[in-house]
Amino acid sequence: MNKFLFLFFIILPGLAWSYPNYIGHSYTSCLNCHYNPFGNGPVNDYGRAVSATLISARWLYPKTWTEEDLAEKSGFLFRKPKQDWFRTQVNYRRFRLTRNPGGKNQTELWITMQADARAILKFGENDRFIAVFNHGYAPAPMSKVSGVPDEDTWRSREHYVGYKFTPKFGVYAGLMDKVYGVRVVEHIAFSRTFPQVAQNDQTHGVMAHFLNENWEGGVHGFVGNLAQKEDLRMKGGSTMIERTVGGIHRLGFSYLNSSNLYNSLQSYAVHARLNLKEGSSVIAEVGQTSKNITATKEKIDSRYGLLQTYLRPTRGVYVFNNIEYAKADLTDDNYIVRWGPGVQIFPAQRIEFRGDIYNTRVFGPETSVPDSWTLLLQTHLWL
Amino acid sequence: MKKILLLFILIGTSFLSWGNDTNIVVEIKKNQKIIQTNFLKEEIKLKKLIKESETIDPEEFPVEYKKLNFKIFASLSKILVKSKTAVPESSPQRKLFLIYREKLSNLEYEESKVEKVYDLIQNHFKNLEDKKYIGTFRLFVDYVSWQYNAVLKGPLGEYDLVVTNKGICPGLSYSQENKFFTFFADACYLFTSGGVSSDPSQVTYIQDNVLATGIKTSIGLGYFVSSSRSEIGLKLPIIYAIQNLENPPGGYEVQEGNDLLTMIGVYSRWPIGSYFFQTEFSKYLTQDQLLWSLGFGYKF
Structure with a gap:
């Protein structure tokens, strides 16, 4: 396995998950930087140049290198690609998770969250036709669900083809993330776990994307992840529509409906992404899910909220708050607020260090328990 | 040149x-x-x-x-x-x-x-x-949640309690600020309520919706990170609050601890015209507890 990983880093290279907070740099649409129009996955050549010349600091570069030099060297193996039709990327992300840091019951865990190798074929003007392959490591869930077979930890994370009929309209087919809500990097966010659009919830399907001056959106029909057993696959559809407001902000709406043999899930949300200039931004999403369990005919309605605030004190450094609300059952009075300040540092392109503190507080009429604390330290490298 | x-x-x-x-x-x-x-x-x-x-x-x-x-x-x-x-x-x-x-x-x-x-x-x-530093006043209302430790003393021993409160804190701040930095003092009236629940395996004691009022005041310094004057900084809040939890019968007594709580925290603020949105995340200096708040306000 180690040899395999080593080969990944020698042979291949990209940026990983989506960062919707870059609306603070006036990037309203994910399509600017990602092959997937809704973000996440491989980054295109322009996105790599942006990560080198705008997002990352210059601390590790010689002073003689200009921004143009950095953009030129932002490609795989620090070179400008010699052809237009093939790109490769590699990502590695590892966490150190500390629960109750400094407390009596402190526990530590190292988790490899991501080790992806990606290949992108692209043809035509403005990458009109693309084929994206992303194979990598998916950590096994910490809590094993009884009766559900273990999934292979090394598997295709996404593979799809896409064709842009016009610069404003494209169709994509294959294994992709579901089109829903704000695709934040925090896969444990309630806004991603409640509607089941988290790190490992990719699905096979067909997705249409449109974009014009004021509107952007998509419709996604899906049949579940074909790597799963058929009775587990969540089949259905989803949509997400965003409207540009004031030329720099986005307001959006999402809807998702899916089901398998055992349960069905409906989810809807509204969101906002506000550009507060020079890298500062605010992202908010409020949503509700309704889960029906077929066997027991039980219906559970849940509600979630997400508020992310980003500030950029200097190039390469982002200070943020991750504020979340979750009410797992609307008939219950208890709810959770998770508050996570953190810092994200890009000392150079291809390197990200991130530290998050998560404080989780439970509210309820007959519940008053000490907060739980989690410290998350993360290293993310890409080529 | x-x-x-x-x-x-x-x-x-x-x-x-x-x-x-x-x-x-x-x-x-x-x-x-x-x-x-x-x-x-x-x-x-x-x-x-x-x-x-x-x-x-x-x-x-x-x-x-x-x-x-x-x-x-x-x-x-x-x-x-x-x-x-x-x-x-x-x-x-x-x-x-x-x-x-x-x-x-x-x-x-x-x-x-x-x-x-x-x-x-x-x-x-x-x-x-x-x-050049100029003086600036701001009015704000924060939604605030804060916890503190208390102790339930009984005939058979002492039991640790955690009191969780939430509510609002309307207040005023004054700052001296230039293009880059701000030094400020603020104060708000803490109007919150909350409750406490003991570990049921030890003793059962539940109180809910008990009023907790007081003053929260802070001094701090901040740094403006953008031309839109988004800011981030450190603050040293102090809370003086009173919350009277009932003593349960049977010789039990609740001790709420010190009414004065000192903290260190980080805050951030985003202006939208004359209005602003702000957050605070403050840790107590003497207890393993936390206060957080988010609020809106108006800058004069």
Whole structure:
């Protein structure tokens, strides 16, 4: 396995998950930087140049290198690609998770969250036709669900083809993330776990994307992840529509409906992404899910909220708050607020260090328990 | 280049004397007198053409006259660049400086030098303006949640409790801020309520919706990270609050601990016009507990 990983880093290279907070740099649409129009996955050549010349600091570069030099060297193996039709990327992300840091019951865990190798074929003007392959490591869930077979930890994370009929309209087919809500990097966010659009919830399907001056959106029909057993696959559809407001902000709406043999899930949300200039931004999403369990005919309605605030004190450094609300059952009075300040540092392109503190507080009429604390330290490298 | 220009201004022209502003003023007056004596016709003509926005032919004006204007311009810049305080653009000195810049621009004399000196002076005053602190008041309302430790004392021992409160905190802040930094003090009236529940395996004690009121005050410093004046900083809050939890029967007594809680925290603020949105995340210095808040406000 180690040899395999080593080969990944020698042979291949990209940026990983989506960062919707870059609306603070006036990037309203994910399509600017990602092959997937809704973000996440491989980054295109322009996105790599942006990560080198705008997002990352210059601390590790010689002073003689200009921004143009950095953009030129932002490609795989620090070179400008010699052809237009093939790109490769590699990502590695590892966490150190500390629960109750400094407390009596402190526990530590190292988790490899991501080790992806990606290949992108692209043809035509403005990458009109693309084929994206992303194979990598998916950590096994910490809590094993009884009766559900273990999934292979090394598997295709996404593979799809896409064709842009016009610069404003494209169709994509294959294994992709579901089109829903704000695709934040925090896969444990309630806004991603409640509607089941988290790190490992990719699905096979067909997705249409449109974009014009004021509107952007998509419709996604899906049949579940074909790597799963058929009775587990969540089949259905989803949509997400965003409207540009004031030329720099986005307001959006999402809807998702899916089901398998055992349960069905409906989810809807509204969101906002506000550009507060020079890298500062605010992202908010409020949503509700309704889960029906077929066997027991039980219906559970849940509600979630997400508020992310980003500030950029200097190039390469982002200070943020991750504020979340979750009410797992609307008939219950208890709810959770998770508050996570953190810092994200890009000392150079291809390197990200991130530290998050998560404080989780439970509210309820007959519940008053000490907060739980989690410290998350993360290293993310890409080529 | 800036250093050379600064040197140029400080040295002045060959006949400008070194010394304090008085000498420079004397020099300016001397040159103005020479113009009045020897180039009065040209002076009147130039002023008239500028006033009437007429086309000016620089060739119609003698080089000596242009040189004298340039010397006065250089002398004025020497006075202005030495200013340690932000002189407003409406002040007589800066107005006069702009007049001579306009004259030299129309005379097409040493235009490049004139513009560079002009930029330098403008930047000098912009830097002074940026560093100038001004007082600012803000009104705000925070939604706040805070916890603290209490102890339930009973015949069989002591049991740790955690009290969780939530509510609002309307208040006022005053800050001294410039383009880069802010130093502030704020205070708000804590109007919250909450409850407590013991570990049921030890003893059952539940209280809910108990009023907790008091004052939360802080001092802090912040840094503006963008031109939109989004800010981030550190603050040292203190809470003085009173919450009377009921003593359960059977010889039990609840001790709420110290009414005064000190904290250290981080805050951030995003202005939207005159309004703003703010967050705070503060950890107690003496307890393993936390206060967080998010709120809206108005800047005067």
